[in-house]
Structures are given as structure tokens and as C-alpha cells.
Amino acid sequence: MHTKNLLSNIIKVLFGLVLLAIGILIGKFYNFPHFEISKSIDLINLFSIVVTVGLAIIITVFFDKRKNDNRVEKDLILRRVDNVYEITAELQKESISGTIPYTEAASSIKRINTAMQSIYKTIEKCQFSIKDDIKESIKNAIGDLRDILTDTPKMSEEQIQNSELPIEVKDGIIYYNRQRIAQIEAKFDAIKDSLLELQIRINKK
């Protein structure tokens, strides 16, 4: 890595020297019609040129580096949001099949939540600010999903057996009816919409 940088710098210096040599040769052997080239330069003009060139280099290097760093950080954060999207998609696939182990549904929701907390911390570290409304919207969407996936009715065993319930748990496995599956789908859509909104906002930073 160090050798590569050194080589790149040597090439840049050589290129600069070649350009300088070409400039001197053109100035010496070619006469520009209608222009007079002065052989002297005053000190203030020279200072002004040096300062202008110096500022141009500093600004270019500083802003390019900053822009580049921002892009890398944004890409890293967006990739982590993609991971949350994947966990959400896996949970959706399994739950809309109509059955899912209770502990698996609960643990997937926790994974989504903790991944989101970690993303917000990274966003803060990178000094991008994300408005609270999107965080609130994601939090509510995840909370709603947790309820619709894992909230079973408060009933006695007898009542449970004699009712047509949208959600039932037997031997630790949750069973959803069609109506509940449709509601679950709607909640997943809400989460995905909020995640997409977050990605768009991060990308605009």
C-alpha cells in the first residue's frame, strides 16, 4: 500500500516536471501573435499565484476526501439497513406460510430492533442527523408487527378450543388464519416502506 502511494506520487511529480518543461520550451521557441510575454514577474503577482494554487489544491484535496469518506460511510450504513431488510423478509416468508415457532418470531423481532439501534448509533457516530419522525415510524411499525405476530388472546383453554381464533399457539408453534396473515402482510409492508424511507434519507445526506 505504502509503495503504491510512493509510486503514484513519483509519477505525479514527473508528470508535473514534464508539463513545466513543455511550457518552458513553448515559451522559448514559439511566439504568440498579438500577445507579448513579459520576461519578468512582480513579487505580489507571484505571491497571489502561489496562494491561489495552494488554496485550490487544499480545497480539492479536503473536499474530495470528505466526499469520499461520506460515500463510504453511507454505503456501510445502507448495507446494514439492507441486512435488516433481509431479516424482515425472512420473517415475513415464514410467518405468512401460516406457522412459525413462537420463540423464533420473538427472536427475529429482537434482532430487527437491536440492528436498528446499532444503525442509529452508527449514524450518530458518522455525524449524519436523521429526524426522529422516521425513527418513531420504524419503532411503531416494529411494535405493531410484534403484536400482530405474537399477541395471543387472554382466554381460558376451554374458550380457546371453542373459538375460531386468528392466532393460536400449540406446542410452542403459532398458527395464523388467513385474515391474520393478510394483516401480517400489511404490517411487513409498513416496515419495508419505513426502511426504504430511511435509506432514501441517508442517501440524501
Next chain:
Amino acid sequence: MESLEIKIARDFSFSPGPRYIDEGKNSGEQFRKHVLYPKFKEAIKTNIKIVVDLDGTDGYGTSFLEEAFGGLIRIDKLSYEEIIKCLKIISKEENYLIDDVFEYLKDAHEESAK
């Protein structure tokens, strides 16, 4: 004020289950009956605080937490005020669960008052 700590991952299960014992292993009902209610009775009697630490588990479903905490009022007939006075919840991993638990207690209190 002295306190009594319950860490669910250590004192009950790493993988909390559904609402009722009949529905599967490590249910909220089981947790309430065997861990939470006996400790609450003791805490209320001796006037000490109960600290319930929710961290370190696989995650909680809504009905586990509702049954465990709401059931203290609905089934075990503890008073809402006494529970609120001596309960402290720790949840660093999923901090919104703290509000959820107090919401379940409030709902159970309002339902029982009807």
C-alpha cells in the same frame, strides 16, 4: 431502598415462550406463577423494590410479557399501585419494552376496574 433482582435469562429461561403453560414451554404464565408472583408477594410484604432485568434473552413475544405482568393484576389480584411502587424494569437491549410492560399493567388495571 433494598431491592430484589430477577434476571429472566438467568432465573427463568433464555428463550421465553408463549402466554399459557398449555401453549408451550417457558410461558409467561409459568414465569408469573413460579418466579414473578412469589417475589412480588415477598417484596410487597417486606417493602422492598423488585428489579426485573429483561436483557440477555432471545426476545419476548407480546403475550409472554402481557401475561407475566398483566396477570399479576388480572389473576393474582395484586394492586396496581403496589406493583408500580415497587417495580423497576431494566431493558437496555430493547428499551421500549419498559413502556410496554407498564402499559400492560395499566391496561390490566383498567380492565379489572370495569
